[in-house]
Amino acid sequence: xxEMWWWIFAGCAAAYGIKLLGYLVxxxxxxxxxxxxxxxxxxxxxxxxxxxxxxxxxxxxxxFDARLAAxxxxxxxxxxxxPFLVVVVVGAGAAALARxxxxx
Amino acid sequence: xxxxxxxxxxxxxxxxxxxPATKIGASIAVATGLYAISYGALGVAAxxxxxxxxxxxxxxxxxxSQFAFIGVIAGGGSxxxxxxxxxxxxxxxxxxxxxxxxxxxxxxLKKLLAAQVTxxxxxxxxxxxSDPAExxxxxxxxxxxxxxxxxxxxxxxxxxxxxxxxxxAWGLDGAAVAAFLGLLWPRLKSAEPIAIATVCxxxxxxxxxxxxxxxxxxxxxxxxxxxxxxxxGPATEGLEPDVEPRATxxxxx
Numbered sequence: 091x092x093e094m095w096w097w098i099f100a101g102c103a104a105a106y107g108i109k110l111l112g113y114l115v116x117x118x119x120x121x122x123x124x125x126x127x128x129x130x131x132x133x134x135x136x137x138x139x140x141x142x143x144x145x146x147x148x149x150x151x152x153x154f155d156a157r158l159a160a161x162x163x164x165x166x167x168x169x170x171x172x173p174f175l176v177v178v179v180v181g182a183g184a185a186a187l188a189r190x191x192x193x194x
Numbered sequence: 195x196x197x198x199x200x201x202x203x204x205x206x207x208x209x210x211x212x213x214p215a216t217k218i219g220a221s222i223a224v225a226t227g228l229y230a231i232s233y234g235a236l237g238v239a240a241x242x243x244x245x246x247x248x249x250x251x252x253x254x255x256x257x258x259s260q261f262a263f264i265g266v267i268a269g270g271g272s273x274x275x276x277x278x279x280x281x282x283x284x285x286x287x288x289x290x291x292x293x294x295x296x297x298x299x300x301x302x303l304k305k306l307l308a309a310q311v312t313x314x315x316x317x318x319x320x321x322x323x324s325d326p327a328e329x330x331x332x333x334x335x336x337x338x339x340x341x342x343x344x345x346x347x348x349x350x351x352x353x354x355x356x357x358x359x360x361x362x363a364w365g366l367d368g369a370a371v372a373a374f375l376g377l378l379w380p381r382l383k384s385a386e387p388i389a390i391a392t393v394c395x396x397x398x399x400x401x402x403x404x405x406x407x408x409x410x411x412x413x414x415x416x417x418x419x420x421x422x423x424x425x426x427g428p429a430t431e432g433l434e435p436d437v438e439p440r441a442t443x444x445x446x447x
Contacts, residue, residue, distance in 0.1 A: 093273055098263075098275060101277045110291065111310065130433040131419065132418050134391055135394035150402060151402070151403060153397050155282050185366075186368065188368075
């Protein structure tokens with residue numbers, strides 16, 4: 091089996107293990123406010139980082155291209171309270187349009 | 195007549211098919227399930243095959259982590275880095291597990307099943323209810339509803355992604371950017387999460403030229419984790435985002 095499959099199964103096992111942990115571990119251990127807080131800030135930091143990586147990373151270089159148009163367009167859609175799927179389609183449309191117009 | 199009356203009384207004792215919690219759970223299941231179309235299409239565009247895209251929805255089943263996994267792969271990162279980002283993004287589910295355990299007290303096999311459907315949406319649906327019976331209904335309807343629809347629309351999205359061909363011509367890389375911003379957005383409810391997001395975005399940009407693809411995300415995770423552990427803000431920052439449709443709290447209906 092390919093390396094990819096192994097990491098996929100490892101990721102799935104880890105995801106389930108983490109979910110189950112909340113049900114199995116005595117409340118006192120996980121009910122530490124610092125841990126709860128770190129879990130929340132970790133989520134924000136990771137999503138912010140994933141947004142930026144997908145916007146500007148091109149291998150190990152930083153590149154500004156059509157994906158930046160997607161970021162701006164998605165931001166506007168979110169400000170207008172568009173549902174998730176609409177935001178995604180707007181992002182795709184903006185990147186495709188920018189590329190069609192010859193940018194990135 | 196007497197039997198008819200007692201039958202009516204029995205019917206009354208059975209909860210109606212659609213209670214407020216089941217309605218909210220069902221609409222959240224539809225809204226969330228639909229966006230698996232974008233996950234499926236992006237997964238294929240990232241280079242995973244149909245079975246791998248499906249395996250993540252069936253087994254990992256936590257949308258943010260699935261997007262993280264394919265997002266790292268799409269950016270040229272190693273499967274190991276994809277695993278790291280996906281796993282760290284799933285850590286919040288342990289906190290949700292504790293909350294659901296306290297609300298529902300599931301036992302035995304139900305506990306194992308509840309764990310798999312413990313995600314942002316099912317936790318938010320349950321937490322939005324104050325009656326324990328409604329919390330239970332909300333959790334299971336949202337959890338199982340999202341699970342079923344998420345997996346169906348994953349396949350639809352993957353087939354669509356396959357049919358589209360060149361992902362860049364359709365702006366699918368832009369769709370990934372929008373998807374991550376859309377996942378982040380409902381968690382930015384005050385000044386602190388915005389500050390965390392900004393600092394982590396900057397740390398990411400600085401790290402991109404210095405470390406292999408995928409690793410900048412883990413650098414940002416470290417920054418965010420340290421910030422959370424040693425900072426002094428509220429304990430729920432970043433947890434329980436507002437899920438679509440937005441009226442999940444009873445008082446906002």
